[in-house]
Amino acid sequence: xxxxxxxxxxxxxxxxxxxxxxxxxxxxxxxxxxxxxxxxxxxxxxxxxxxxxxxxxxxxxxxxxxxxxxxxxxxxxxxxxxxxxxxxxxxxxxxxxxxxxxxxxxxxxxxxxxxxxxxxxxxxxxxxxxxxxxxxxxxxxxxxxxxxxxxxxxxxxxxxxxxxxxxxxxxxxxxxxxxxxxxxxxxxxxxxxxxxxxxxxxxxxxxxxxxxxxxxxxxxxxxxxxxxxxxxxxxxxxxxxxxxxxxxxxxxxxxxxxxxxxxxxxxxxxxxxxxxxxxxxxxxxxxxxxxxxxxxxxxxxxxxxxxxxxxxxxxxxxxxxxxxxxxxxxxxxxxxxxxxxxxxxxxxxxxxxxxxxxx
Amino acid sequence: xxxxxxxxxxxxxxxxxxxxxxxxxxxxxxxxxxxxxxxxxxxxxxxxxxxxxxxxxxxxxxxxxxxxxxxxxxxxxxxxxxxxxxxxxxxxxxxxxxxxxxxxxxxxxxxxxxxxxxxxxxxxxxxxxxxxxxxxxxxxxxxxxxxxxxxxxxxxxxxxxxxxxxxxxxxxxxxxxxxxxxxxxxxxxxxxxxxxxxxxxxxxxxxxxxxxxxxxxxxxxxxxxxxxxxxxxxxxxxxxxxxxxxxxxxxxxxxxxxxxxxxxxxxxxxxxxxxxxxxxxxxxxxxxxxxxx
Numbered sequence: 001x002x003x004x005x006x007x008x009x010x011x012x013x014x015x016x017x018x019x020x021x022x023x024x025x026x027x028x029x030x031x032x033x034x035x036x037x038x039x040x041x042x043x044x045x046x047x048x049x050x051x052x053x054x055x056x057x058x059x060x061x062x063x064x065x066x067x068x069x070x071x072x073x074x075x076x077x078x079x080x081x082x083x084x085x086x087x088x089x090x091x092x093x094x095x096x097x098x099x100x101x102x103x104x105x106x107x108x109x110x111x112x113x114x115x116x117x118x119x120x121x122x123x124x125x126x127x128x129x130x131x132x133x134x135x136x137x138x139x140x141x142x143x144x145x146x147x148x149x150x151x152x153x154x155x156x157x158x159x160x161x162x163x164x165x166x167x168x169x170x171x172x173x174x175x176x177x178x179x180x181x182x183x184x185x186x187x188x189x190x191x192x193x194x195x196x197x198x199x200x201x202x203x204x205x206x207x208x209x210x211x212x213x214x215x216x217x218x219x220x221x222x223x224x225x226x227x228x229x230x231x232x233x234x235x236x237x238x239x240x241x242x243x244x245x246x247x248x249x250x251x252x253x254x255x256x257x258x259x260x261x262x263x264x265x266x267x268x269x270x271x272x273x274x275x276x277x278x279x280x281x282x283x284x285x286x287x288x289x290x291x292x293x294x295x296x297x298x299x300x301x302x303x304x305x306x307x308x309x310x311x312x313x314x315x316x317x318x319x320x321x322x323x324x325x326x327x328x329x330x331x332x333x334x335x336x337x338x339x340x341x342x343x344x345x346x347x348x349x350x351x352x353x354x355x356x357x358x359x
Numbered sequence: 360x361x362x363x364x365x366x367x368x369x370x371x372x373x374x375x376x377x378x379x380x381x382x383x384x385x386x387x388x389x390x391x392x393x394x395x396x397x398x399x400x401x402x403x404x405x406x407x408x409x410x411x412x413x414x415x416x417x418x419x420x421x422x423x424x425x426x427x428x429x430x431x432x433x434x435x436x437x438x439x440x441x442x443x444x445x446x447x448x449x450x451x452x453x454x455x456x457x458x459x460x461x462x463x464x465x466x467x468x469x470x471x472x473x474x475x476x477x478x479x480x481x482x483x484x485x486x487x488x489x490x491x492x493x494x495x496x497x498x499x500x501x502x503x504x505x506x507x508x509x510x511x512x513x514x515x516x517x518x519x520x521x522x523x524x525x526x527x528x529x530x531x532x533x534x535x536x537x538x539x540x541x542x543x544x545x546x547x548x549x550x551x552x553x554x555x556x557x558x559x560x561x562x563x564x565x566x567x568x569x570x571x572x573x574x575x576x577x578x579x580x581x582x583x584x585x586x587x588x589x590x591x592x593x594x595x596x597x598x599x600x601x602x603x604x605x606x607x608x609x610x611x612x613x614x615x616x617x618x619x620x621x622x623x624x625x626x627x628x629x630x631x632x633x634x635x636x637x638x639x640x641x642x643x644x645x646x647x648x649x650x651x652x
Contacts, residue, residue, distance in 0.1 A: 053548050074554040086545035090567040099563075100553035147553070 002064030002154045003029040003187060004050060010058035011045050011211075019045045021211040022059065027189065027204065032181050034190045036198035037208035038234070044159055046208075047191045051080050051157050063154055074103075079148035080157040083164065085140045087132040087147075093119075094128040097146045111150075118146040121180070138169045145177070149184065156181070158190040162197065174200060195235050199223070207231045225264075225346075229276060229353040232346055238281050238310060240346065241320045245277040253277055253347065256316025260293040261342040266356040275356065278346035281310065281323040284338045292339040297322065302331050311336065391632065397625035416626040425602060426610070426627075433606040436519065437584035443524040444580055445573065448531030453561070455532075456539045466536070473529035477587060481594025484522035508596065512603030515596045519604055522595060523588045530583075531576050538572035539565070571645075578642045582635060607631055 004027040011020035020042040027033045035043040048054040050061055052073035061068050068076050079100075087096050094115055101111045119125045122142040132140055141161065148156055158177070162170045178201055181188050192198055198205055199219045207214040207222060207230075215227040226232035226240075233239040245255040247269045253260050255277055269275070288294050295315050303310040304326075311322040311329065313336070322329075322338065329336065347356040366372055398416050402409040420426050455466050472480070487495045490507040499506040508514040542565060550560040566573075589608050592598060598605035598613055605613060608631060615624025 051548075051552060053551070073548075073552045074556070078552065080549070080552050082545045082549060084543065084545055086543065086549040088546060088549070088564060090564075099550075099555070103554035103559065147549075151553075 003027055003031075004033075004155055004189065005062040006046075006050075006059070007062070008059040009046065009049060009056060009061060011042070011049060011054060012057040019211055020049070023208075023211075023213055024059075025206060025213065025216065027187060029187055030185045031203045032178070032188045032190065032201055033204040033206060034192060034198045034202035035206045035208055036192055036195060036234075037214075038193060041208040042211040043191045043193075043208050047157055047159055047189060050155075050189060051078055052076050077154045078157055079151045079153040079155075080159065081141075081144045081148050081161045083160040085132075085144040085161075085164075087140060087143055089132055092129050092131060093124060093135070093143050093146075096132065096143055097150050100147065100151050114150045114152075115146075118150045121149070122146050137165050138173065141165060141173055145180070149180070154187065156186050156188040158188065160192055161190075163192075163194070170197075177201065195237065199235065205235075207234060209234075225355070225357065226278075227355050229278070229348040232278050232348070232355075236280055238321050238323065240278045240280050241315075241318075242348070243277045243279070243315060243318050243320070244350075245275050247271050247273045247275050251342070253345075255295060258293070258295055258316075260295070260340055260345060262345040262347060263342045264345070264357040265347055266358065269356065274350050276348040276350050276353075278348060279320075279340065279344065281321040283344035284322055284340055286322070286324060286329045286336055287339060288337055289339040292341055295338045295340060297336040297338055299334050299336055394625045394628050394632070397621060398629050399622075400625075401622045412622070416622040417630075420623060420626050420630075425605075428602070429605050429607050429610045432516075432604060433585065433608075436516065436523075436588075436604075436606055437581050439516075439520045440523045440527065440584045440588075441577060441580045443520065444527040444531050445576060447524065448528045448576075449535050449569075449573075451528070451532050452535035452539055453565075455536055469532050470529045472526050475526065477526065477590030478594045480522055480526050481591040484518060484525075484591075485595045488518050488521075510600050512600055515600060515604045519588070519592060519595055522591050523584060526591070527580060527583055531580065534572055534576055535569070538569050542568050574645060575642065578638055582638060585631065585635065 006023055006025040008022040008024050009020060010018065010022050012018050023042075023046060025033075035046060037043050045054060049056050050063075052068065052071065056069050063076060063078070088099065091099065097115045097118060098111050101114065106114075115128075116125075119128055122145055124139060124142045124146060127135060127139060127143075132143065135143065141164075144161065161177075162173055165173060174197055177190075190197075190201055192201075202219055204216065205219045205222045206216050209230050215222055215231045217225075222231060222235055226235065229242060233242065243255045245253045245260070248254050248259065249271055250267065251262055251265055253262055253265075253275055260277065284295075285292075297311075297313050297315045297320055299311050299313040301312050303312065307326060308323050309326050309329070309331065311324065311333070313320055313322075315338075322336070348354065349356050399411055399413060400409045401412045401415070451469060455462060455469070475483075485493075485508075487493050488499075488506070488508060490496055490500070490509055496506050505511075506514060508518045546564060546568075547560060550564045555563060585606075586608055588606070589612065592604060592606065592609050593612075596604045598609045607627065611624050611627045611631065614620045614627065618624075
């Protein structure tokens with residue numbers, strides 16, 4: 001097994017469209033790295049470059065210690081699971097999984113052993129003789145996984161493998177992929193636009209936007225301390241509320257005239273300058289608490305999620321959402337006082353959108 | 360939105376399908392039934408008298424060694440044209456499927472031969488390969504080969520296969536190209552990651568996935584060779600030399616129009632009709648089963 005290293009990797013398409021703008025990233029051996037971002041952020045292109053399906057316009061990709069820029073996909077010792085599974089429609093499930101091994105001249109009994117083992121792990125033994133068209137979406141997904149694991153590659157690549165499944169199956173397969181990856185210990189790179197998948201699967205979360213990396217870190221780091229406004233609003237559901245505010249002094253900002261104390265604030269910000277104040281819907285509490293700052297909110301309507309309720313409304317004229325356990329706030333509440341813990345306030349520069357936290 | 364229109368009564372629907380039915384009846388069923396009727400008659404060469412002879416025309420046909428020879432000629436001719444036009448078209452289509460500079464011009468040029476009328480195509484080829492006039496025949500003769508499609512049956516057949524193949528490649532090319540473009544790119548990519556080189560990918564993934572297209576084109580090409588090569592044969596060899604390139608369809612024309620044996624010629628066309636119905640039936644059954652791989 002091996003880690004993967006990207007060094008200022010670029011992809012420029014015909015017509016000078018730069019899809020990937022100099023991405024550098026180190027993925028440790030055996031870790032599960034998730035690339036997440038909106039459509040068109042370059043995450044799939046990056047994955048396909050690692051796979052060898054796209055040429056590399058600049059920079060260097062290493063698998064282990066080997067530079068693979070000019071290496072054919074077949075010789076990179078990787079396996080990939082595609083979004084549409086890309087099973088060979090004319091081959092049985094068994095042949096689909098055996099195909100890669102046969103191409104590598106693996107002995108017949110070894111192929112048989114590995115295919116049977118993978119089928120057992122993935123619980124697809126009853127379907128080995130079937131053609132892919134006779135399988136359900138979830139079963140096809142398993143076959144695609146099986147085709148990857150029989151090869152025992154250095155790196156697994158996943159290109160949005162769960163996006164064609166229904167919601168329930170998606171959660172189930174997500175757990176299985178995580179369990180499988182832990183059991184096999186193979187370095188994995190997983191591309192998704194679903195932030196829940198990204199949070200739950202990753203050891204290392206890479207948030208991308210516009211062909212660049214916005215932030216790299218563990219899921220909890222990225223969630224707790226988003227480095228840019230983009231990351232703050234992309235990771236977390238419902239997304240973080242962003243309010244326009246003003247710097248009042250060290251550790252103090254104001255929103256619509258109401259003072260808010262902040263723990264994590266850059267020193268030396270000029271009082272009176274504009275600043276963006278980020279608050280997660282789940283981090284604000286109803287009612288006033290001693291020592292906490294407060295904000296007034298006008299509630300427009302309530303969304304019921306079962307265990308929790310979402311209160312939609314406005315704070316200082318800006319849209320705002322509060323998430324609270326069901327029953328904590330009366331559903332017919334029209335005016336809310338929110339208490340804000342200083343440790344839960346995120347500050348961003350309105351121009352650069354970068355975090356203005358302590359250095 | 361309800362897309363189905365409801366029409367009460369029978370008058371309007373009948374009127375609507377009438378033009379199509381009229382065309383089918385006048386141009387297909389009527390001549391076909393005439394041919395069947397005529398195949399049971401013996402007529403004198405001037406068309407003045409005819410008598411009902413039952414299956415005598417058919418019996419006479421199967422006693423002619425020339426008829427069997429035409430069958431063999433047709434079989435050889437059609438299998439050669441089918442093989443070459445399918446394989447060349449597939450080769451060209453795989454090349455055109457790659458994203459290459461000038462790909463559009465390449466595709467357009469490849470389609471042109473299909474727009475040339477068979478007789479014109481035949482004349483073009485005979486001009487190029489005419490033993491004394493042909494621009495391409497000269498270098499062949501200069502190379503020491505006694506090239507003469509006018510006298511040598513094999514040479515005549517080669518020339519026919521060449522021109523019929525050339526004309527049909529365009530058609531097959533178009534279908535193969537569409538077939539190739541319908542194969543999901545990710546399946547090919549999965550093959551590349553699975554360690555299959557371009558040739559192995561082609562034979563183990565692309566070719567099997569193209570098999571429905573290939574089968575369809577095989578039937579269409581055989582039907583083409585059976586019937587539509589008449590113009591080329593008439594222009595290039597006229598069935599000669601000494602009947603060596605007379606196919607079943609050309610024999611219908613030669614016996615009926617030139618030989619004046621209308622009954623025998625009608626019997627031959629009925630047999631051809633049966634062959635083509637059989638081919639079409641196989642084709643439809645295959646399409647209906649919808650088993651692709």
